[in-house]
Amino acid sequence: MTIEDKRHLRSILTRQKLLEAAKEVFLQEGFQKATISQMIKKANIGYGTAYVHFEGKEDLLIVLMEDVMERFYEIAEISFLPKSKQEAEEIIYKQAHAFLTMAEAERAMMQVFEQAIGVSSFISDKWKAIREKFIQRISKDISFAQQNGLARAELNHKIVGRGWFFTNEMYLWEIVRNEHHASVEDVAKTITSVYTTGLYL
Structure with missing residues (x-):
């Protein structure tokens, strides 16, 4: 060496x-x-x-945040090539369930991230960038479903993707704050059903 x-x-x-x-x-x-x-x-x-x-504690937290959120993003990266509405719903449920389960597993660190997002524009901007990465990936999956005749083609895939991520994010923060009133399974099942019923044919 x-x-x-x-x-x-x-x-x-x-x-x-x-x-x-x-x-x-x-x-x-x-x-x-x-x-x-x-x-x-x-x-x-x-x-x-x-x-x-x-340079400072914000720099350190950004790296820790990227590390945790990369594990969340691996869930979003699950292969999405459904051949039917039922298959799409199964994949989406698995993703939503895994995403919210990860929020439970990473609760302590996510609480630190939430505090930081509220007081640091640097961390807040980083969170917005992470959010956009998820939304782009979701939009891509919706676009695939539309192109293959599984989802309603008249809907704007970017708006739908944004709405779906925000739904998941809202429940993520409820779990992080210990404010959730239902099990992860119930939440994932319900939001997946509402989402796929509105989007898929």
Whole structure:
């Protein structure tokens, strides 16, 4: 291993150490009370080294947010090539159910994200970008269904995609806040049924 390789590896490990420390501090303190000083201290690295990797706590949270939301996005990326309305409904239900189950599994970190979205325009803009990525993917699936004669062609796939994501997002935040009054199964089944009945032929 060359000196350059060793430096690169050390840099990756330092960055990872700082992210792990940041996650612990965010979960313990919440977004507003958490400081980058606490994270640097917990990671046991120098201030100068830390600032080579991240400008501040918002930078750290963005990376943690991208990591969590990438796992959500894997659900949206599930292959969508239905041959019937029933098949489409089954896939959509699985996606909605997996999405809301993930919200339960990631509740603690999602609570930190929600706090940050409310007070940081930087984090809020990042969330909007993540949201648009989901909407584009959903719109693509709707367009596929329309082109294959499964869904109502007169509907604007972008508007429908936006509406479907916002429905899921509303229940995601209810789960994160512990405000949901029904099981994930009931919510996923109900919203999928309403959505597919309105969209599919």
